[in-house]
Amino acid sequence: MPALSLNNQNLPYPDPLHPIVVHFVIAMVLFSFVCDVLGYFTRNVRLFEVSFWNMFVASAAIFIAVILGQFEAGLANIYPAVQPTLNFHTLMGWSLAAIVVGITAWRFVIRKRTPRKVPPAYLGAATFLVWLVCLQVYLGSKLVWVYGLHIEPVVQAMKQGVSP
């Protein structure tokens, strides 16, 4: 098998792609929720359309995010302290893929049946989703900013044998 040529961050391309693709999951899920809540209280029905399309994009992006995440996790230097956080982040990632798509499907049905209304039950589910996304962002941020996965000084130190 031909070896991938990896850069100083242990990646076959200049920057990690997973943290870029997750913009379109994080921002879209959170903003969709903001639009639904504002739409619910102000009765501005345009916001419901905005909410739907943001969830639609989140659903499409999350699969790319999970696949790239697995790929980049596979190329990362996982030292023992990292493992529990990475496992939790991975499990949450796959679960969120299913949950985001499920909630988007529900949002789609609402848009079709009652485009001028959003039921409180949906807002409850979306609140739960927002909470899960925030937790997932925390875990992912910890992998990068605390443990330094794919961060050059850390990757280089590990290569030189500073193996914890």
Next chain:
Amino acid sequence: MNWQLIDQLRLRLNANGLPYEIPIHPQLVHLTLGLFILAIVFDIAGALFALEKPIFKFLGLPILRSGFFDVGWYNLIGAAFITFFTVAAGFFELLLANPPIDQKSVWGLTAGWTMLLHGLGGVLLLGAIAAMTVWRGLQRYRWRKDASRQVQWSYLLAGIAILGILFVHGTLGAQLGEEFGIHVTAAKLLQEGKNPNLLPK
């Protein structure tokens, strides 16, 4: 930064150089980028509506042209609002940065230049996003209120140009974290000769 000045602030700084565990700026960046990029993309989709209409029809997904423009407008407002916080957090964390000075990025820039350009770029982009929001609002509520295409072609071109600047700007920001290891706890520990495996799990 001048460390005596920083000491005067009496912030309790962690190993990562910040008074908290995870940098805030990169979290807000998710929102700025996601919202702004989508605002421009949906306005483009609205402008080229005739092209994608058959695709969505094939998918069985009902679409409304005005709905695409609503996404373009509200996502842009969201982006403009959050970006004030993104830039503010960015400056706070930039001031507390303590990068290696003997190293150059893949773009051949020192950490100092990368920080300077990323800081200036942040202010420039905040201004550009705010200006785009005003421009977009005028098109929506005044100039093109009754037009089927709510956005001017010049607006879309300006949007695409800003996406280009965002790409360069974002890459500079990524280099600050990924290459210089700024505010990365494990990188700082290694620099001090400590083992990052002692970090709490």
